[in-house]
Amino acid sequence: MHTAFCFFYVGFFLRMPVDVNPLAGMVAAFLMGLLVDVFYDSPGLHAMASVLFVFLRHYWLRLLTPQGGFDSGARPALTQYGSLWYLLYALPLVFIHHSVLFFTEAGGFQYFWTTAGKVFASMIYTVLVLIVLEIIRPPKRI
Amino acid sequence: MQRILLFIYQYRAFFTFLFLELISVALYVQNNSYTGARFFNSTNRLAVAINNFTYSIRDYFALRDINRTLAEENRLLREQLQQYRQGLLYARDPVIDSVRIHQYQFTSARVISNSVGRFTNFITIDRGLNDGVEPGMAVISPEGIVGKVKVSGNRFSVVTSLLNVDVMVSARLKRTGHFGTVQWDGVDPDYIPFKYLPRHVQPVVGDSIVTTGYSGIFPEDLMIGTIAEIQLAQGAPFYTIRVKLAQDFRRLSYVQVIRNRLLPEIDSLELRVPDFNQ
Numbered sequence: 286m287h288t289a290f291c292f293f294y295v296g297f298f299l300r301m302p303v304d305v306n307p308l309a310g311m312v313a314a315f316l317m318g319l320l321v322d323v324f325y326d327s328p329g330l331h332a333m334a335s336v337l338f339v340f341l342r343h344y345w346l347r348l349l350t351p352q353g354g355f356d357s358g359a360r361p362a363l364t365q366y367g368s369l370w371y372l373l374y375a376l377p378l379v380f381i382h383h384s385v386l387f388f389t390e391a392g393g394f395q396y397f398w399t400t401a402g403k404v405f406a407s408m409i410y411t412v413l414v415l416i417v418l419e420i421i422r423p424p425k426r427i
Numbered sequence: 428m429q430r431i432l433l434f435i436y437q438y439r440a441f442f443t444f445l446f447l448e449l450i451s452v453a454l455y456v457q458n459n460s461y462t463g464a465r466f467f468n469s470t471n472r473l474a475v476a477i478n479n480f481t482y483s484i485r486d487y488f489a490l491r492d493i494n495r496t497l498a499e500e501n502r503l504l505r506e507q508l509q510q511y512r513q514g515l516l517y518a519r520d521p522v523i524d525s526v527r528i529h530q531y532q533f534t535s536a537r538v539i540s541n542s543v544g545r546f547t548n549f550i551t552i553d554r555g556l557n558d559g560v561e562p563g564m565a566v567i568s569p570e571g572i573v574g575k576v577k578v579s580g581n582r583f584s585v586v587t588s589l590l591n592v593d594v595m596v597s598a599r600l601k602r603t604g605h606f607g608t609v610q611w612d613g614v615d616p617d618y619i620p621f622k623y624l625p626r627h628v629q630p631v632v633g634d635s636i637v638t639t640g641y642s643g644i645f646p647e648d649l650m651i652g653t654i655a656e657i658q659l660a661q662g663a664p665f666y667t668i669r670v671k672l673a674q675d676f677r678r679l680s681y682v683q684v685i686r687n688r689l690l691p692e693i694d695s696l697e698l699r700v701p702d703f704n705q
Contacts, residue, residue: 327455332451340440391592396592399613399614400613
């Protein structure tokens, strides 16, 4: 199958500080989505999925706050909070983002199984690349 | 009034969300119509510069393939030229209308961006309004049909690929002359379904599927592909046929854009018949 896409630009949204203003976050996501859309000839499609991504991330992070809360300005990083936490954080968001993207592009549910296959394959691909990027990131300055 | 404002302020994140999503949806819907979106696509100058650069690198490594295709195309064109000369010798028409001989005008273009893995695939080419390329014109390659022009900038155009679930092209089983429709199902970029072939016809694996020329966009008898798989369900009125595309869309490099000079005449005639498109 020729179906797995890597939209690792969502890593940019995942790495935003936890206490980022949701309004600013969504505007950034909107602009980022439009930029991606320019190259995919799909104006609005990636912008739509990205805005939804950041909107949901805001509430998802509240549910996932570790004991003692986040430090102010902290970024949700794999090395800091553990890989299990990171997967729990990233997978559902990437899943929703990819579902919205592929089902909208397919124009509905008439190609359900093909589209679902694309969503899953791409989700795994994207998250794998994100994890690799998280691991090879140079250690933060102290 | 103040309470409404307070309410909006309290849920400002949600309203911003709603607002941005509405813009996105509006952009997307508008672009899906034929003439929409002049700015946010890959005819945009920056996107063109980047796409041009990546494709110039790829071009270099594809030179051998490209030369082979061009040589093959030259051969084909010479062959056709000879056929037409012969045809003219024997033309019995009392008056030969020169427009009929020059009905189709060809423009050669280079592909600078292409995709095959999505449901709605597009191709960007390096010819635009300045070169006489306009939305609605047909795009073909030496091996088969490629798509229709969707948007044209001054120097570049975006083409809706045949590998796009929204594109339908009228097609014909060459051997018997029965017609149907090809429309991609988004699964495999090597195959396209051929629909609406009635069950009394007897197609064979390997039969050629060609264009009908009914829409006036594609000239008649252009290759689409060959039949790879035939199924006939019990009681179904039509065959389920999978066609192997003649053109491998993953290595598209040079294409031809076709203008039909008689299309306005065909269109205006069909408009005069009130129920023609029903």
